[in-house]
Amino acid sequence: MATPNLKGTQTEKNIVSSYLNETQSYARYTYYAQQADKENYFPIGEIFRETADNELHHAKVFLKMLGGGNVTGTVSVDALPPTTTEENLQISINEEAVGGVQDYQAYANIAEQEGFMDIASHFRAIAEAEQHHLDRFTLLHQQVVDGTVWKRDQPIMWRCLVCGYMHEGTTPPVKCPACDHPYQHYMPLDIQ
DSSP: OOOOOOSSSSSHHHHHHHHHHHHHHHHHHHHHHHHHHHOOOOHHHHHHHHHHHHHHHHHHHHHHHSSOOOOOOOOOOOOOOOOOOOHHHHHHHHHHIIIIIIIHHHHHHHHHHHTTTHHHHHHHHHHHHEEEEEEEEHHHHHHHHHHHOOSSSSSSSEEEEETOOOOEESOOSBBBBTTBGGGGEEEEEEEE
């Protein structure tokens, strides 16, 4: 059975919107990483950068699906400049829940109804990745609110983002014994 023509379908419109949303998310998370670094939330900055990179790759997937030519799309824009890391995480949670998970699951259903099984499969897989982003942002937001970014009830492994030194404990060392950077440079390895 031949795949139907994508041009003019709702699936094409959804792919265009998804491409625009993913490129917007890439820029937003890159800005948010810079803000997190300014607030000495270096591990959160790393998570924002990693997520931005994921969003860039999602955008590439959607761009390839369009197959060339010129299409017009519109998306709403969160016109809020980066504020605090706590607020940026909350915005990210909302964006991932709706613009990622919810929309991509709905787009997968539409693609399937229109006969685009491969596209539907990609939407569902990317929705799973967005759920992972949502879960991490939710956890990080709660840790910022609770003041537990660098505190755990049970010992975990911590990795210095500067030199790679590993430490096991409920908190990272106040100062890295290998490179002398302060504890804010430690990534808790319990965040996947």
